[in-house]
Amino acid sequence: MADEQRARLRQMLVRLRKRTKEYPQHLSALDAETKQNVKTAQFFFNLAKAKYVSPDLKLTQRTVARGFRRSAAVAKRQKTRVQQQMQRHLDLCEQVTGILAAMKT
Numbered sequence: 001m002a003d004e005q006r007a008r009l010r011q012m013l014v015r016l017r018k019r020t021k022e023y024p025q026h027l028s029a030l031d032a033e034t035k036q037n038v039k040t041a042q043f044f045f046n047l048a049k050a051k052y053v054s055p056d057l058k059l060t061q062r063t064v065a066r067g068f069r070r071s072a073a074v075a076k077r078q079k080t081r082v083q084q085q086m087q088r089h090l091d092l093c094e095q096v097t098g099i100l101a102a103m104k105t
Helices: 002-049 055-104
Strands: none
Touching: 002 055
């Protein structure tokens, strides 16, 4: 019975470690997406300020810029969520490692 529990805990630990290794790539992708959306939004806002642009087009460009800003905000929130999840998995890894060490003694 104890051997089965140890085996399950080891499998859980392996899965958790595998997941935590994937988080940095995911976080950097979200970071890049946020930066790109902010740059694009700024581009459209600057374009809307130009003198040669018609009023209708200015409104459209501002709307597009707002959309990109919202996308950037969503990516930031998602990044925060992923960071929290990564921290939970790291804490869980420590707990499982502690349990396995206690079972050996």
